[in-house]
Amino acid sequence: MTEPNSARNATAPMIEMRHVEKFYGPFHALKDVNLTVAKGEKIVLCGPSGSGKSTLIRCINHLESIKSGEITVAGHRLSDSQKAVDAVRREVGMVFQQFNLFPHKTVLENCILAPMRVRGLSRAEAEATGRKYLERVRIGDQAAKYPAQLSGGQQQRVAIARALCMEPMAMLFDEPTSALDPEMVKEVLDTMVLLARDGMTMICVTHEMGFARQVADRVIFMADGAIVEENDPESFFRAPAHARTRAFLGEILHH
Amino acid sequence: MTLDFSVVTGAWQSLLLGTVGTLFLAFSGMALAMIIGVLGVVILRMQLRLPSLLVNAFIEIVRNTPFLVQIFFLFFALPLAGIRLNPTLTAILALGVNGGAYAIEIIRGGVESVPKGQTEAGLALGLHKHEVFRLIVLKPALRAIYPSLSSQFILLTLTTAICTSISAYELTSVGQRIEAETFRSFEVYFTLTGIYLVISLVTMWLLAAIGRRAFSYPQR
Numbered sequence: 001m002t003e004p005n006s007a008r009n010a011t012a013p014m015i016e017m018r019h020v021e022k023f024y025g026p027f028h029a030l031k032d033v034n035l036t037v038a039k040g041e042k043i044v045l046c047g048p049s050g051s052g053k054s055t056l057i058r059c060i061n062h063l064e065s066i067k068s069g070e071i072t073v074a075g076h077r078l079s080d081s082q083k084a085v086d087a088v089r090r091e092v093g094m095v096f097q098q099f100n101l102f103p104h105k106t107v108l109e110n111c112i113l114a115p116m117r118v119r120g121l122s123r124a125e126a127e128a129t130g131r132k133y134l135e136r137v138r139i140g141d142q143a144a145k146y147p148a149q150l151s152g153g154q155q156q157r158v159a160i161a162r163a164l165c166m167e168p169m170a171m172l173f174d175e176p177t178s179a180l181d182p183e184m185v186k187e188v189l190d191t192m193v194l195l196a197r198d199g200m201t202m203i204c205v206t207h208e209m210g211f212a213r214q215v216a217d218r219v220i221f222m223a224d225g226a227i228v229e230e231n232d233p234e235s236f237f238r239a240p241a242h243a244r245t246r247a248f249l250g251e252i253l254h255h
Numbered sequence: 256m257t258l259d260f261s262v263v264t265g266a267w268q269s270l271l272l273g274t275v276g277t278l279f280l281a282f283s284g285m286a287l288a289m290i291i292g293v294l295g296v297v298i299l300r301m302q303l304r305l306p307s308l309l310v311n312a313f314i315e316i317v318r319n320t321p322f323l324v325q326i327f328f329l330f331f332a333l334p335l336a337g338i339r340l341n342p343t344l345t346a347i348l349a350l351g352v353n354g355g356a357y358a359i360e361i362i363r364g365g366v367e368s369v370p371k372g373q374t375e376a377g378l379a380l381g382l383h384k385h386e387v388f389r390l391i392v393l394k395p396a397l398r399a400i401y402p403s404l405s406s407q408f409i410l411l412t413l414t415t416a417i418c419t420s421i422s423a424y425e426l427t428s429v430g431q432r433i434e435a436e437t438f439r440s441f442e443v444y445f446t447l448t449g450i451y452l453v454i455s456l457v458t459m460w461l462l463a464a465i466g467r468r469a470f471s472y473p474q475r
Contacts, residue, residue, distance in 0.1 A: 063378060082383075089379060089381040092379075093379070093380075096372055096375070096376060098372050100370075100372040100373055100376035102377075102391050103395055103474065104395055104398070104470075114377075114381055117381075117390075118381035146472045148472070159376075163380070166380060
């Protein structure tokens with residue numbers, strides 16, 4: 001485990017993937033993926049379904065294990081050892097397509113569980129943190145409710161607050177607006193924009209190209225398990241280099 | 256034929272004690288079955304070959320042999336192993352083991368019904384596998400299967416009658432004694448039927464009340 005070293009961390013990438021290969025049985029899910037994300041950088045990851053974008057971010061917090069290659073997060077080199085996995089998961093928050101709030105716990109209980117168990121905060125400290133982040137996603141008045149009593153958009157904002165309560169150094173978003181009714185997409189994207197403005201390091205798997213234009217430092221396009229193209233959003237949308245990127249953009253932007 | 260219920264009403268104290276004995280066997284048996292059920296599922300989830308094999312063998316043996324044989328087996332086998340339990344404790348053990356085997360199967364189904372995303376969210380937050388199971392998966396899993404678990408427990412309550420075979424203290428054994436002393440078979444079993452019916456209905460109501468309290472959170 002690497003010691004915190006401010007001089008080094010200032011320049012070292014927050015997330016680094018080198019030559020990552022991933023298989024599901026015979027299916028080659030990630031092909032020689034290389035990705036470096038600097039502290040505070042916002043990445044939007046897009047591509048057709050089955051292109052490996054969800055798999056890629058799920059490897060970063062070890063929800064999926066890789067066959068070969070290297071993943072380093074906030075100075076912690078990921079391996080199959082529980083200690084390395086713990087160290088990485090403490091620093092990385094994740095937001096899922098299906099929210100995955102715990103239905104038997106109130107909004108506030110959802111937020112304090114991991115800080116108490118994993119970070120070792122007292123209940124009072126955890127609740128203070130929880131209320132702070134629930135306010136931040138503008139849902140502080142719903143703290144005592146159960147997830148099922150909230151709308152999809154509210155649930156997703158709670159899920160973002162829950163991840164923030166661990167005070168992570170980076171956040172992963174796995175299609176956070178895909179399961180939402182259209183009228184709720186904006187409130188979740190607004191919350192993500194807020195987070196981006198605060199300087200959070202973010203990797204977002206999303207097809208919300210408006211969000212990509214507004215927030216992303218880089219847009220990455222994946223197909224068939226490989227990174228095909230990456231560029232700043234302006235160039236990415238204006239002049240995509242690859243035919244597959246053009247075809248993909250043509251399809252999603254014409255809706 | 257004249258009916259004479261005075262033999263029953265005269266023995267109301269014994270019948271009441273017998274009822275208490277039956278309830279005691281039933282609820283102790285349920286508690287033990289619940290512990291065995293959850294423990295069995297925990298072991299199966301570790302996905303280790305030998306422990307899983309043993310748990311599955313346990314389930315198959317219990318579910319494919321009669322309870323009467325199981326309780327006699329424990330009653331005579333335990334002393335051979337140097338364990339001396341009184342009939343009531345042996346009965347609780349037998350009821351718990353029998354109910355536990357069914358509970359494992361039921362709870363396993365419940366755990367499988369909890370979406371995988373719940374586990375992933377827990378892991379992503381840095382919780383360990385066993386914490387995820389205990390704090391996140393278990394309660395929704397039990398909620399999902401609570402109706403089946405309840406009817407299994409009603410069955411267990413009625414099975415306590417078989418414990419009379421090793422002379423555990425419960426309602427049926429009390430009834431048999433009254434019958435032996437008075438030869439008023441119909442009156443005795445008519446009364447037992449009524450009492451068992453009330454016990455079942457009250458237990459069902461009690462389990463439903465516990466369920467409503469334990470699983471009060473709204474479902475999506």
